[in-house]
Amino acid sequence: MKSLVAALAVALGSFLLAHVLFARLGQRSLAWRERLGALVATLESRCPAQLRQAMRRRLDEAGRPPLLDERRLFAATAALLVLALVASIGAAAGLASPALPVALSIGAAAPWFWLVEKGRARKEAIARELPFVLDLFALALESGTDLLGALARVSERLRPGALRDELVHALRELRLARPKREVFADLAVRTGSPELSRMVAVVLQADRMGAPLAESLRLLAEQILQERFLLAEKKAAQAPVKMLLPLVAFIFPAVFVVLFAPIALTLLRG
Known part of the structure; x- marks a missing residue:
């Protein structure tokens, strides 16, 4: 569990580091910006058109977040997937934790899930x-x-x-x-x-x-x-069904403990 948490932290840190480095290099050095932009543009042009359309659609539906565009999203995702591949090889050789490639893959997918959720909220x-x-x-x-x-x-x-x-x-x-x-x-x-x-x-x-x-x-x-009124009624009607699992899993066991624990203690002492 600790290794998985650490790996997730590494994945999140890697995504943030890639994002910050891309922004910093673009701000401080025009030459680095041109080289990095050309490399990312070349890789992006070779990815499937459906993936590029999906990136554009997700960003549009999310309202075009100011610090995230197609190039940065593609660069961070590609970098984390490459790191996940390297970590998988290292894990197979016993040089890295098996949780690391999983966490890096989750880190690569995290911005996509965030964009989907932000688009749904909009x-x-x-x-x-x-x-x-x-x-x-x-x-x-x-x-x-x-x-x-x-x-x-x-x-x-x-x-x-x-x-x-x-x-x-x-x-x-x-x-x-x-x-x-x-x-x-x-x-x-x-x-x-x-x-x-x-x-x-x-x-x-x-x-x-x-x-x-x-x-x-x-x-x-x-x-x-x-x-929208009918949808609200439908969600209200589904609420009891959705509450059934938490009731059975958490509330009922606690009620049974409160009710039957004194009886069990009395029988054990008697």
Whole structure:
């Protein structure tokens, strides 16, 4: 157990060290930055296109963390996997603990799990705020504002968060005269949110057919609210089933000890 904990600490330290060294070398030495960047770019270009797309998608859904990009993620993951391979050879030869390659592999996968969890949290935050945003959109459109003006007014009234960041990003691209269809399509793909994808589909369909957008947005807001209410009811119904295992594993044994321990002690003494 101690060896596994130590190996996990080594894996985490290796990932942080690789990340810090990549950043430090990039800041202090242009020559090192160019060499290291060229090496990483060469290795990255040879990895499967599906892996590169997965990295880009995970980073987009996680909101593009400022200290983590495709190159750093690939460099740290590749370095830890190489170390895991070397540690596996050392463990097979009896020169290293068998827990070390396992821990290094976990360290290589850790940023991916973190990105997945962060992306899930952002999607949940977007789904939670979207009905309110759709109502604001509808009010702004009904007051005579065009889509660009409504997007600007809604972005100003939202509190800082994932949805506000994405809407501000879309507004910035629209003001740069990028086609509306491309901006909203990228918004849906970038976030990976099903609810936001439905909003984009409604906006683009109304723009293509000339239909009133405000009414469609209100209907979509009601649908999303109803779906979230049903989802909350479903989770509440599943709660007793999920609590059964902790009850059986932890609470029931303690209750039995409290109830039957005095009886057992009395019988042993008698």
